[in-house]
Amino acid sequence: MPRVREREYVFALEEPDDRLRVQIATETGEVVAFLVQYETYLEGSFVPVSRYDSAHGVPHQDTLDRSNRVIRRRWLHGLDLKDALRLGDRDLRANWPDYKAEFFGVTP
């Protein structure tokens, strides 16, 4: 049975308290899933704020609160992995400060 192999990387943003965590899963040499997650520093650790993810079979964006709960899920039906990545690229570049502000404004 083919084994899924996961790798993880981190890209810093300009602020030391903000970063992107990237996970890539491969199976028999092909990428089968990805996660690009915007994280911010809160109370001693990095926590997820918004992520583009191909889990659950359909690419989607999750927005989370300070309790690590998904408060909004946007399904990206009809988009393949690359289309979802391009959408995530544009969206996070334009909106990551707003996601951060919302994250810290949401009462858990």
Add this chain to the structure above:
Amino acid sequence: MRLKAREQRSSEPWDQASENIHQAFSFVERVIDYPAILDELPDKAMLAGRDLIHRGHEFNLIAAREEGASEWVARPIRYTLTLDAPYLQRPLVEEPSGGADPVALTRLFSATAETADAAFDDLTALLRIAVDGALRDDGESVGHRS
């Protein structure tokens, strides 16, 4: 249709955070095309990205700092010839089909430094020399044939 990154940059505010976000998403796209790139990068590394276009040769560079390490290692992870490439230009490394080999260059060129920017600067200098040398060689060989 997706605009090339450099076209987007002319019409959008583009700060360091935008560049880093773009590099992260582009990295995953490149891995989808060439998963073998992952074999050249340590798992759980800190990464940074930079693009280089020199005389029509376009390189996407990734610098990696392995967990617990103090130095960054920069490598090209994607390589293409743009339409702006001089007529005589050939790729630095060719696939059997004659195109630019995007992964082989990863194993041929690298630079190590204490910061990602310094590693990128050193690698950029190496790649510029390689491109300039290839262009000179191409010109000489064509001149010889004629």
